[in-house]
Amino acid sequence: MNDVLTPTAEHPSTAKLPLRPHGKVLAVTSGKGGVGKTFVSANLAAALAKRGHKVLVLDADLGLANLDVVLNLYPKITLHDVFIGKARLEDAILQAPGGFSVLLAGSGMVEYSRLTPEVRDEFLRIISSLVPHYDVVLLDTGAGISDVVLFAVSLASEVLMVATPEPTSLTDAYATIKVLVGQQQRQTVRVIVNQAARPGSGLAITNQLQQVLDRFVVTDHPIRLVHMGDIPVDPEVRQAIMRRQLLMQATPGCPAGMAISQLARKLEESVIPKPA
Amino acid sequence: MAPLTPSSQIDLQALQLDDARALLKHGAKDSPQEAGESATGYLQRVIDGLCEISLKDPLTGLGNRRHLRSTLERAIETVARSGESVLLLLLDIDHFKAINDTHGHLAGDQVLQAIANCLADCVRPMDTVVRYGGEEFAVILPHCRPLFGRAVAERIRQTVASLSIPVGARINVQATISIGGAYAPEWVRSTADLWIERADQQLYRAKSSGRNQVCLDQPRELSVSAEEKGLLFAHIATDEATMIRNFSGDAPPDTQGNATDRVNA
Numbered sequence: 001m002n003d004v005l006t007p008t009a010e011h012p013s014t015a016k017l018p019l020r021p022h023g024k025v026l027a028v029t030s031g032k033g034g035v036g037k038t039f040v041s042a043n044l045a046a047a048l049a050k051r052g053h054k055v056l057v058l059d060a061d062l063g064l065a066n067l068d069v070v071l072n073l074y075p076k077i078t079l080h081d082v083f084i085g086k087a088r089l090e091d092a093i094l095q096a097p098g099g100f101s102v103l104l105a106g107s108g109m110v111e112y113s114r115l116t117p118e119v120r121d122e123f124l125r126i127i128s129s130l131v132p133h134y135d136v137v138l139l140d141t142g143a144g145i146s147d148v149v150l151f152a153v154s155l156a157s158e159v160l161m162v163a164t165p166e167p168t169s170l171t172d173a174y175a176t177i178k179v180l181v182g183q184q185q186r187q188t189v190r191v192i193v194n195q196a197a198r199p200g201s202g203l204a205i206t207n208q209l210q211q212v213l214d215r216f217v218v219t220d221h222p223i224r225l226v227h228m229g230d231i232p233v234d235p236e237v238r239q240a241i242m243r244r245q246l247l248m249q250a251t252p253g254c255p256a257g258m259a260i261s262q263l264a265r266k267l268e269e270s271v272i273p274k275p276a
Numbered sequence: 277m278a279p280l281t282p283s284s285q286i287d288l289q290a291l292q293l294d295d296a297r298a299l300l301k302h303g304a305k306d307s308p309q310e311a312g313e314s315a316t317g318y319l320q321r322v323i324d325g326l327c328e329i330s331l332k333d334p335l336t337g338l339g340n341r342r343h344l345r346s347t348l349e350r351a352i353e354t355v356a357r358s359g360e361s362v363l364l365l366l367l368d369i370d371h372f373k374a375i376n377d378t379h380g381h382l383a384g385d386q387v388l389q390a391i392a393n394c395l396a397d398c399v400r401p402m403d404t405v406v407r408y409g410g411e412e413f414a415v416i417l418p419h420c421r422p423l424f425g426r427a428v429a430e431r432i433r434q435t436v437a438s439l440s441i442p443v444g445a446r447i448n449v450q451a452t453i454s455i456g457g458a459y460a461p462e463w464v465r466s467t468a469d470l471w472i473e474r475a476d477q478q479l480y481r482a483k484s485s486g487r488n489q490v491c492l493d494q495p496r497e498l499s500v501s502a503e504e505k506g507l508l509f510a511h512i513a514t515d516e517a518t519m520i521r522n523f524s525g526d527a528p529p530d531t532q533g534n535a536t537d538r539v540n541a
Contacts, residue, residue, distance in 0.1 A: 116467050147461055147470070167509055174508055175500050182494060212507045 023131040024272050026138050027060075027156035031172025033143040035164045036194040038070050039241065040231070040260075041140040046098030046248035047264035052275035053135040056093070058127070059105035060152040061142040068104050071096050072244040078106025083122055089129060098246045101134070120151060127155055136272055144172065145179045154184055158271050160228065164195045165205055174209055181213075181223050189223070190271075192263065193230045202230030226270070229263045231256050286315040296322055303329045335385060336392035339406035344414050347404045348468040351416060355460040363420040363492075364471055365429055365457040366479045367395070367436075370487040372411035375449060383443035387451055390441040398432045413453075414475075422459060429455045429490040437488065452488035454479060459493065 028041045038061075045055045059067040059079065068074055075094050081087035089103075096102045103126075131137055141152040153159055159180060163173040173191075180186040191209065193202030206227035213223050231237075234256035240247040247257050268274055288309070300306040305325040309318040331343035339347070351362045369375075369391065376384040388411065395405045395413055404416040420428060433455055440448045456479025460471055474493045482491040500508070 117469065167505075170508055171500050171505060174504065178500075208508060208510060212504055215507065216501075216504050 023134050024136050024158065025127065025131060025156045026136060026158045026160055026267075026271070027141050027153040028138055028160045028162060029141045029149060029153055029176070030143045030162045030169070031174070031176040032163075032169050035143075035162050035169050036231070037143065037162045038067050038140050039237070039247075040160075040162050040192060040194060041138050042067065042070050042096070042098070043246055043248045043257075043260045044263060044267075045096070045100040045102075045136075045138055046246050047260045048136055048267070048272070049099035050248070050261075051264055051268065053272065054133075054275075055100040055136045055138065056103065056130060056134045057096070057100060057138045057140055058103045058130070060139040060148075061105065067102065067140055068106075069244065070241070071098075071102060071104075071246070073102065073104065075104060075106075078104045079126075080106035082126065083119075089126060096246075098249055103130075119148075123151070124155070135275065145176055150179070150183065153180065158188070158190060159186060160190045160192055162192050162194055163205070165193060165197060165201055170205065170209070174212060177209070177213065177223070177225070178217055181217060181219055185219075185221065187221055187224060188226060190226045190228045192228050195233050196230035197233060199230070199232075203227050228266055228270075229259060231259045231263075286319055288315045288318065291319075293322065296326055299329060300325045303332070303334070305329065333407040336389055336407050338392050338396065338413070339404060341406065341408055343404070344406040344408060344416070345468055347406075347416050348471060351418060352460055352468065352471070354418070360419060361421050361425075362460045363417040363425045363428070363457055364460070364475045365415040365417070365432070365455055366408065366472070366475045367413045367415065367432070367453045367455050368479055368483065369411040370452045370454055370483075372451070375451065379443050379447065379449060383447075383449070386443045387441050387449060390439060391436055391451065391453070394436055394439055395432065398435050399428075425457060425459070425492055426490060429457055429492065433488065433490055454482040454487045455490040456480065456482050457490070457492040 028037055028044070030037045041057055045057045048055045057067065061067075073094065073096065075092075077087045077092045079092055082089050082092050093101050093103050127137070139152050139156055142149045161173055161177065163169045177186075177189050180189060191202070191206045193205055196202045206225050210223075210225045213225070217223065232255045234254055236251045236254035237247055237256045240250045243250065247254070248260060251257055252261065297306055300322065303325070305328065307321070309315075331339055331346075333340040348364065354360055355362050369387070372384065372387070375387055388407075392405070392407065392413070395415065399405060399415060399417065402418060406414050406416075408414045415432070417425075417428060433453055437450070437452045440450055442448050456475050456477065458471060458474035458478060478491040478493050482489050485491070
């Protein structure tokens with residue numbers, strides 16, 4: 001299950017790795033917290049790694065980072081140490097169970113939840129030095145439309161919006177998409193519906209969102225929502241989360257696990273080049 | 277700031293206070309040491325007076341750029357904690373150079389003063405009006421709901437446009453202003469620079485689309501109207517919850533956003 005396709009060195013030095021010029025930056029975001037954004041980021045990263053991609057997940061939820069909790073990793077060196085100049089970037093990157101790399105924010109990053117020009121520059125510097133070394137960089141952003149979230153999303157070439165079918169989640173997803181369209185001139189937002197109650201409900205929800213956007217959001221460019229897939233309600237998800245395991249490692253064959261593999265495949269068809 | 281070390285007596289004679297006193301005198305803040313007033317007390321008054329002057333624009337008597345900065349920084353802290361709506365407006369006099377060129381710089385100064393007075397009269401006592409630079413002013417409006425921001429800015433613009441400013445014997449000039457505005461992002465800490473930058477972009481927009489108008493940055497509130505929600509939840513109505521159907525449905529809600537009376541629709 002755990003076929004590690006990334007280098008096993010404890011501290012892979014980014015300088016030594018071959019350059020991958022096609023590195024794609026994808027932002028995983030949501031309108032509302034608690035819809036499974038980090039769960040999706042981590043498991044999608046594992047699914048992509050399994051398909052042969054070299055993946056890095058960056059904890060871009062500076063204020064309320066919890067990728068460490070999901071992955072059950074509590075490293076000494078984090079993004080925070082890189083920010084304050086205490087550690088080198090390559091020393092903060094670690095291997096997650098699931099065969100991908102992670103860069104965890106660390107609790108000290110709360111200080112950086114205000115987006116100053118320095119934070120912006122540092123973030124840019126870090127992302128741009130990481131991108132050439134990976135096929136996919138997933139930014140696990142915070143929820144909503146704060147400065148930091150919008151900035152993190154602005155760095156990504158693709159936006160994956162995670163929403164659940166609940167009205168509150170949909171409303172916030174819709175509001176966030178409006179902001180992304182208005183402020184960042186996004187033309188495509190990819191929708192992942194988590195905790196889908198029945199097959200097809202995610203597509204229906206995406207179509208509904210699209211209809212409301214078409215009717216109420218006036219722009220000079222068309223906005224296109226792309227339904228990437230649904231992750232069904234599945235007791236195995238809760239099990240894995242409670243055990244702080246990746247679903248893609250614990251029970252990849254369960255319905256939710258299969259759905260995530262399917263998502264990875266779909267991403268490969270649409271935005272990520274197939275692994276060499 | 278480093279802690280101050282307790283010193284012995286202050287010797288006023290040993291201090292070079294002449295320049296400071298001249299500045300204070302110029303700002304009509306100078307008053308000599310009173311009988312029985314301690315050296316510390318007097319020095320404190322001199323420092324307070326200097327602080328006050330340092331935040332003022334001498335020509336118009338409004339706050340200056342430094343004052344704007346500290347007000348913005350305080351507002352950012354408040355907004356981050358309370359989610360209050362604070363609006364920053366940047367106002368620029370249209371074609372000010374032409375006024376200077378036609379009527380002279382003295383007239384230009386008079387226009388600046390008249391508009392400064394007008395702005396100060398236009399807003400609430402809790403608002404801050406500053407001269408930001410040359411012919412540019414800024415207004416900070418705390419507790420200004422997004423719903424009212426445009427109305428406030430429009431009122432300011434119209435009041436200024438209606439002024440007839442005497443700049444010499446039987447010569448009156450009229451001036452218009454362009455206004456750009458932005459709300460502080462709520463619940464998060466932004467920076468004064470980013471906030472000013474957003475308002476400035478709007479001011480640029482107002483200028484480039486013809487001047488004498490107001491452009492506001494869309495506040496980034498999660499605003500979704502009842503109509504939008506109605507359509508958004510349509511799938512749920514067809515799906516499961518009858519309860520939610522009562523609040524949405526196919527017909528758009530009426531203008532009040534009430535979507536309740538749907539039975540006969």
